[in-house]
Amino acid sequence: MEISFKGKRALVTGAGAGIGRGIALKLAQCGATVLAVDLSLSSLESLKKEIPSAEIVAVDLSNWKTTSDTLKKLSPIDLLVNNAGVASIDPLVAITEEQYDKLFSVNVKALINVTKTVISDLIARKSPGAIVNISSQASKAALLNHSLYCATKGAVDAFTRAVALEYGPSNIRINCVNPTVVMTDLGKKIWSDPKMGGPMLAKIPLNRFAEIDDVVDCVLFLLSDKSLMITGSCVPVDGGFLAC
Numbered sequence: 113m114e115i116s117f118k119g120k121r122a123l124v125t126g127a128g129a130g131i132g133r134g135i136a137l138k139l140a141q142c143g144a145t146v147l148a149v150d151l152s153l154s155s156l157e158s159l160k161k162e163i164p165s166a167e168i169v170a171v172d173l174s175n176w177k178t179t180s181d182t183l184k185k186l187s188p189i190d191l192l193v194n195n196a197g198v199a200s201i202d203p204l205v206a207i208t209e210e211q212y213d214k215l216f217s218v219n220v221k222a223l224i225n226v227t228k229t230v231i232s233d234l235i236a237r238k239s240p241g242a243i244v245n246i247s248s249q250a251s252k253a254a255l256l257n258h259s260l261y262c263a264t265k266g267a268v269d270a271f272t273r274a275v276a277l278e279y280g281p282s283n284i285r286i287n288c289v290n291p292t293v294v295m296t297d298l299g300k301k302i303w304s305d306p307k308m309g310g311p312m313l314a315k316i317p318l319n320r321f322a323e324i325d326d327v328v329d330c331v332l333f334l335l336s337d338k339s340l341m342i343t344g345s346c347v348p349v350d351g352g353f354l355a356c
Contacts, residue, residue: 115336118143122335123189125173125226126196128155130296131246134324135193135331137162142332147186149173150196173222174214183229191335192230192243194223197264204259211260219264224271227286231279240283242335245272246327247288249350265290269346276344285343287334292350293321317352 122139126132128150136146136159146166150156156168171182173196183189198218200211227243234241250258251265272288279286293303293312303309303321313321330349333339348354 113338115332115338116143117191117336120190121145121147121186121188122191122193123147123149123183123186123226123230124193124195125149125222127168128152128159130298131291131294131324131327132193132195133159134328135195136166138328138332139191139335140166144191147189149183173226174217176221176225179222179225180229183226184233187233188237188239189230189233190239190241192227192241193331193335194226194243194245194268196222197246199258199261201257202260203257207260215260215264216267219261220267220271223268227271227275231275231284234284235279235282241285242339243275243284243286244331244334245286245288246331247272247290247346249290249292249348249353251288251290251346252348252354272346273344280343285334285339287339287342287344288346289327289330289334290346290348290350290354291322291327292316292348292353294327295321295323315353315356316350317356320351322349322351 122144124132124136127136127148136148140146140163146163148156148159148166148168153170160166160168171179173179245268247268248265250262251269269288272286276286327349
């Protein structure tokens with residue numbers, strides 16, 4: 113199945129590394145003009161060496177006004193992937209206000225603000241669009257010592273459904289992808305330890321963790337014209353974890 117985004121401008125948050133970087137690279141391969149946003153300028157500069165045509169912007173997405181003002185300068189934007197996110201693995205009694213503020217500012221507040229900015233642009237241009245939010249299996253299943261992270265990703269799923277209802281009549285689609293553990297560089301460091309990864313792996317029927325391309329391929333499908341009748345969906349990329 114061939115997918116082309118020729119003539120489309122695609123914004124990816126958290127594009128400097130991991131899943132976001134993989135999405136940016138694949139979008140460029142499929143003809144899109146990539147608008148790469150990340151907190152780390154050095155990561156973006158590294159990405160631009162691989163995608164010379166990319167427009168790169170370093171911004172702290174937790175800053176509402178700065179983010180909105182910055183993204184407006186990138187218009188028009190046809191496609192959006194809200195990938196930027198942070199995690200915290202702590203028991204509830206150890207969670208601090210600072211952790212709460214950080215996780216909700218990036219995982220929820222920033223995602224809502226970026227989506228609002230992009231949809232405002234689409235509505236002003238009377239243009240169709242597609243948005244994919246990177247959520248997690250943690251929005252659907254309780255994970256030990258992930259209560260704060262689970263809460264943020266549950267909010268992402270709920271927001272996705274509500275926006276899909278609100279802007280479906282404007283031909284703007286919005287969906288979620290809900291991965292299991294993904295073998296990014298960080299993922300490998302944390303989950304390759306059998307003591308950490310073993311119990312999680314035992315709950316996955318396909319008996320492996322996801323690779324970056326497993327998530328990227330699902331995201332590109334949901335952004336593409338191959339999924340024109342799909343909106344408001346949360347798609348697990350979890351090897352069957354949620355089926356158990």
